[in-house]
């Protein structure tokens with residue numbers, strides 16, 4: 001008996017039409033596949049090896065087919081979660097070999113930043129790149145219709161999901177996650193690094209997509225002095241020296257009192273009035289901060305009579321700019337090798 005390519009092609013076609021309703025595992029046990037293996041036994045010896053090889057190739061192909069929609073439908077995914085939560089390890093995309101590139105200066109600096117906070121006793125958590133109205137607004141004390149919602153020019157999908165405009169979207173999740181730890185006597189101390197997206201007019205210190213590091217600290221008896229001390233300790237470690245800071249009152253619905261925290265501009269001479277980075281102000285705003293609003297604690301299920309806490313959110317690009325004398329935020333995303341190579345890129 002001779003086999004023809006059509007035997008395998010027909011089996012593949014019939015398996016392919018069943019793909020919508022069956023999983024790869026079911027297809028591998030189906031009669032179409034079984035009959036190919038039966039056929040091997042009946043072939044003359046000189047055809048067995050070649051035929052077996054082709055059947056095996058088909059078997060590998062079928063095994064790699066995506067799960068059918070029917071199967072995916074019974075495994076609901078959280079569209080706002082980081083991708084590795086929803087992606088099974090055998091379905092993760094293969095990345096290029098790391099030796100072909102190098103770590104971007106922003107990511108290596110972010111590593112140093114989070115390491116300092118880890119040494120100070122903070123846990124490091126990831127932010128999300130897509131979120132919802134509850135975490136962007138409601139959980140942060142912006143009820144529906146609150147005028148301060150208009151201050152945040154967010155990008156939104158047709159389904160109403162939001163590209164987070166800041167990492168504060170994580171505050172509620174972090175406090176809920178570590179609530180029991182707090183109640184057993186250990187403070188909540190977390191930093192959350194992530195991307196933020198805003199509809200911005202771009203200039204030397206504004207990007208539409210940038211990174212923030214959020215900090216959340218909750219315990220009994222926490223006050224503003226602890227917040228300022230924590231940030232100054234971090235900055236002294238990061239810059240390797242003490243830096244001048246300016247703290248001015250501000251308004252955020254999710255902190256009370258709230259402040260803006262700035263560093264001296266390293267790009268302009270003291271008497272200059274037309275610095276392209278600070279515009280002659282001599283200060284560059286680095287972060288917003290404040291004492292976590294009692295309503296925000298309450299929304300996370302934390303007893304706001306017993307506990308107080310502080311939070312901050314700083315711009316990673318701005319911090320890295322000021323440490324490394326990078327005078328324009330747009331260099332980071334420019335992809336220019338002469339920029340990246342200054343920081344060890346290849």
Ligand code: FA5
Pocket residue numbers: 165166167168198200205206207208210212214252254255258285286287288289290311312313314315316317318329
């Ligand atoms: C916030 O984003 C608040 N979530 C910060 C906060 C957290 C307040 C916790 C209280 C408690 P603000 O919009 O000021 O605040 O942004 C914080 C920092 O992000 C800025 O100081 C700046 O360093 C950086 N940043 C803001 N917008 C941009 C932008 N378009 N490009 C680059 N960096 C930016």
